[in-house]
Amino acid sequence: MTELDLAALREEYARSGLTESDLAPDPIAMFRRWFDEAVAAGLHEPNAMVVATADPGARPAARFVLLKGLSDNGFVFFTNTRSRKGEELTANPACALLFPWHPLERQVRVDGTAAPLSADDVAAYFASRPRGSQLGAWASHQSREVAGREELTAAYDEAAATYPEPTPVPVPEEWGGYVVRPDAVEFWQGRPGRMHDRLVYRRTDAGWTTVRLAP
Numbered sequence: 001m002t003e004l005d006l007a008a009l010r011e012e013y014a015r016s017g018l019t020e021s022d023l024a025p026d027p028i029a030m031f032r033r034w035f036d037e038a039v040a041a042g043l044h045e046p047n048a049m050v051v052a053t054a055d056p057g058a059r060p061a062a063r064f065v066l067l068k069g070l071s072d073n074g075f076v077f078f079t080n081t082r083s084r085k086g087e088e089l090t091a092n093p094a095c096a097l098l099f100p101w102h103p104l105e106r107q108v109r110v111d112g113t114a115a116p117l118s119a120d121d122v123a124a125y126f127a128s129r130p131r132g133s134q135l136g137a138w139a140s141h142q143s144r145e146v147a148g149r150e151e152l153t154a155a156y157d158e159a160a161a162t163y164p165e166p167t168p169v170p171v172p173e174e175w176g177g178y179v180v181r182p183d184a185v186e187f188w189q190g191r192p193g194r195m196h197d198r199l200v201y202r203r204t205d206a207g208w209t210t211v212r213l214a215p
């Protein structure tokens with residue numbers, strides 16, 4: 001077996017620092033600033049984020065989704081509400097998000113609570129998706145076992161036959177989205193000697209407070 005010498009794979013983080021005086025008044029404004037910098041830096045899919053959920057036995061699961069909206073209410077993504085993540089969020093809306101912007105030596109971590117989006121918000125976003133993605137949403141009962149690729153292809157073809165162009169493709173009943181209302185948002189900036197900056201916004205009754213954590 002080939003040995004992977006992972007111990008030698010290490011980077012010194014020295015791009016920049018994050019000080020208390022850099023912080024915007026609230027984490028959403030701060031996130032916007034870092035998101036814009038991630039876009040300006042040309043990061044591949046800077047809106048890709050990891051969503052971590054937990055099942056009723058507190059066993060965690062994580063997967064990527066795409067951030068599709070940001071508002072004062074929080075972070076928006078779309079998915080199948082009967083998928084594994086959807087079922088887990090229904091039973092336990094506590095979740096965590098992670099933006100892995102390591103080319104910038106940054107990560108943003110969000111602890112929050114997911115709430116389903118309104119049917120209007122879901123319909124408006126679904127209508128903006130490419131037709132192929134809309135048909136795919138009909139064909140895929142996300143996270144369920146399938147006999148093989150052919151079963152999925154047949155379901156896709158059936159959806160395409162049911163909704164021939166220019167018939168609009170309606171929103172599948174199981175398709176939806178969530179807004180994650182943040183309780184805490186951490187902005188992490190890598191620094192030399194593993195002396196990283198970690199500044200965390202925490203929601204309180206009086207508004208947002210910020211603290212620094214040891215790296």
Ligand SMILES: Cc1cc2nc3c(=O)[nH]c(=O)nc-3n(C[C@H](O)[C@H](O)[C@H](O)COP(=O)(O)O)c2cc1C
Pocket residue numbers: 045048061062063064065066067077078079080083084085086142143
């Ligand atoms: C970069 C990237 C973006 C993705 N975006 C989404 C998304 O926005 N919505 C979604 O349902 N799945 C998305 N997926 C697929 C999910 O990672 C996952 O496979 C799927 O949602 C099923 O997850 P679950 O079984 O844990 O519910 C994305 C995958 C990648 C790699």
